[in-house]
Amino acid sequence: MLDNIRDKSRPIGLPAEDPHVYELADMVEFCQKYDEVYIYGAAYKQQMLYKLLKNSKKINIKGFVVTNIESNEVPIGDIYLVDEVLKRKRAGIILGLGDGYYRQIIPKFREIGFTDYFLPTEWNKRTIAEQMTPRDPEYNSFEISLTDHCNMTCQMCDHYAQLSDEWYVDTDILDRDLKRMNELCEGKCAVITLLGGEPLLHPDVIKCMEITRRYFEECPIILLTNGLLLLKKENDEKGNLWEVCKRLNITISITRYPIKLDYDAIKKKAAEYEVALLLSSDIHSAVPLEEAKISYKHTFNLEGNPDNIYFPACHYYNHLGVVKDGRYYMCPVSAHIDIFNKKFGKNLKLTDKDSIDIFEAESWEDIANFQADRIPFCCYCDIQKWGCHSVWKPSTGKIEEYI
Numbered sequence: 001m002l003d004n005i006r007d008k009s010r011p012i013g014l015p016a017e018d019p020h021v022y023e024l025a026d027m028v029e030f031c032q033k034y035d036e037v038y039i040y041g042a043a044y045k046q047q048m049l050y051k052l053l054k055n056s057k058k059i060n061i062k063g064f065v066v067t068n069i070e071s072n073e074v075p076i077g078d079i080y081l082v083d084e085v086l087k088r089k090r091a092g093i094i095l096g097l098g099d100g101y102y103r104q105i106i107p108k109f110r111e112i113g114f115t116d117y118f119l120p121t122e123w124n125k126r127t128i129a130e131q132m133t134p135r136d137p138e139y140n141s142f143e144i145s146l147t148d149h150c151n152m153t154c155q156m157c158d159h160y161a162q163l164s165d166e167w168y169v170d171t172d173i174l175d176r177d178l179k180r181m182n183e184l185c186e187g188k189c190a191v192i193t194l195l196g197g198e199p200l201l202h203p204d205v206i207k208c209m210e211i212t213r214r215y216f217e218e219c220p221i222i223l224l225t226n227g228l229l230l231l232k233k234e235n236d237e238k239g240n241l242w243e244v245c246k247r248l249n250i251t252i253s254i255t256r257y258p259i260k261l262d263y264d265a266i267k268k269k270a271a272e273y274e275v276a277l278l279l280s281s282d283i284h285s286a287v288p289l290e291e292a293k294i295s296y297k298h299t300f301n302l303e304g305n306p307d308n309i310y311f312p313a314c315h316y317y318n319h320l321g322v323v324k325d326g327r328y329y330m331c332p333v334s335a336h337i338d339i340f341n342k343k344f345g346k347n348l349k350l351t352d353k354d355s356i357d358i359f360e361a362e363s364w365e366d367i368a369n370f371q372a373d374r375i376p377f378c379c380y381c382d383i384q385k386w387g388c389h390s391v392w393k394p395s396t397g398k399i400e401e402y403i
Contacts, residue, residue, distance in 0.1 A: 137185035
């Protein structure tokens with residue numbers, strides 16, 4: 001699926017490279033100026049661009065323009081000769097071909113005075129195609145919340161743990177779901193993350209870890225925690241968590257917060273048990289960061305924008321799913337939105353199309369195709385306003401952290 005376009009030298013499990021959202025906005029603005037929009041070129045990257053723009057009801061994307069129709073056959077969209085389209089009034093063309101073709105195209109456009117074209121960057125042409133390509137299971141990651149609640153109250157938590165009631169995953173349901181995921185993806189996965197809330201609050205966290213490793217013998221498993229309870233888990237009545245992490249080859253990842261926690265003692269304990277430890281104020285960084293943690297704001301448009309096509313710039317889209325109670329969700333934001341709705345009395349709607357039943361899915365291809373498409377819930381995410389917000393601090397519990 002992805003073999004022809006993904007750079008396999010990138011570390012597996014890191015977030016995909018996102019298209020530049022401001023360039024997506026420029027392209028949308030360009031498209032909305034014209035009665036008809038065409039994409040120059042009809043190869044794979046151009047098809048993914050067409051797939052993106054078809055999600056907008058305000059853009060009339062007609063198809064592809066080429067110099068020779070006979071040599072181009074694509075499964076989606078219609079194909080037109082470029083000379084025909086250049087004669088049409090109120091028609092705009094997106095140059096989806098590689099920059100190397102511009103020496104052939106731009107002089108011809110200038111010769112006839114045609115200026116109604118848009119030049120995407122090579123970065124966006126590549127990353128849009130990469131983001132919208134169904135992924136093989138070994139390039140896909142998913143997470144499971146062992147708890148929804150937490151022993152910290154972080155502002156802007158995208159799992160809404162600081163707003164949640166006490167909740168623990170049922171180990172029988174976890175076993176059932178992971179067994180099915182193993183069947184769908186044949187035990188292959190880039191990374192499985194066990195988190196929360198705070199996963200160490202789960203009274204059977206060790207059992208949850210053992211279940212996960214039972215069904216995914218080879219893939220990396222991460223236990224993502226704030227670390228507050230880690231040292232106490234050495235002498236837990238349910239077992240020594242450190243020994244279990246060593247035995248099951250599970251990595252402990254700690255988000256470093258500006259709190260009074262003996263991180264050096266945790267490092268020593270990890271070294272003592274020979275447990276892989278990741279410790280960073282930014283868990284997505286390729287190198288550990290010890291500076292102050294920055295809170296990331298996932299801004300909502302509470303009214304929803306059904307025409308929102310900025311989803312390829314979301315760092316969750318088609319990369320990090322959520323397995324929860326027999327369903328596979330696109331992202332933690334949608335998977336846990338019921339907590340947000342209950343806390344603030346809102347109705348950000350979640351439909352059956354926002355997740356897929358893993359027991360009705362016939363193969364991994366069903367999951368992969370679901371993830372590579374836009375879900376209705378995307379209308380609420382104001383991705384143009386997402387970004388680093390402020391130095392970490394405790395949550396106020398107010399809705400302003402999300403709007």
